[in-house]
Amino acid sequence: MSEPLVPDVPALFDLTGTVALVTGSSRGIGRALAEGLAGAGATVVLNGRDPDRLARTLDELDARLGGGRVHAYAFDVTDEAAVAEAVARVETEVGPVGVLVNNAGVQHRVPLVDLEAADWRRVLETDLTSAFLVGRAVARSMINRGSGKIINIASVQSDLARPGIGPYTAAKGGLRTLTRAMAAEWARSGIQVNALAPGYLATEMTQALVDDADFNAWVLGRTPAARWGTPADLVGPAVWLASPASAFVNGQTIFVDGGMTVVV
């Protein structure tokens, strides 16, 4: 009998035996991605700064997924020493990180002419530098093992510039090019680095925008899908990028935006 040309499809998306670290996963998009990756079989590691919120999320996911599938480590992704220590602990206590999702992020809505430099730095540190710090920490052991997947959560703001969120736009644009730089350096070590660029998703980060009637109408009019996205909309693309199904995809940004970036 000849060898099958197409691999076993369910196995392509199976993450059993993989440890996935999702930064900023105590709520919102990160939490949904953690639950989705666990649904594909991964053991997941949650993260956030607020230990109480993290503990509540751990309890909720434990109850849904069964004990032992979810772990939680509170640390600040902008703190170089804390990142190094936490990643070392995760790799010893849970296992080598096979999938990293750089998801932690903040927004600060102030026009550039009024923006304090400290706020510029805080957004750049959280939304861009953190991906370098956590990415570098996991890549060192991924390179030794010859495999690994890194998914950076960018934004449509990496492509479109809406007034009032300058540092966020700059950070997310930088995250897309950092994705290419990481892929270029690490592809030969068996590591894939890709980005997901979500459109407007209803989460705590965007709650004030959802509640603002004018902004809400702008999002619905500007998005061909005519709705806000949900964190669940990102789960399928993230599982694909985390799994063997995307084995030949590297350095790319996949827009998950209901078509927002293809219309003028």
Ligand code: NDP
């Ligand atoms: P939320 O504000 O709902 O959640 C942010 C998460 O990041 C929380 O778990 C928060 O926990 C954590 N976090 C923030 N700062 C740090 C830090 N310094 N160290 C560790 N954890 C941190 O945001 P969303 O779920 O909406 O967004 C998640 C990602 O998706 C962000 O990168 C965002 O830019 C991106 N995105 C969101 C879109 C949207 O429409 N919602 C659209 C496009 C992209 P804690 O505060 O306890 O640290």
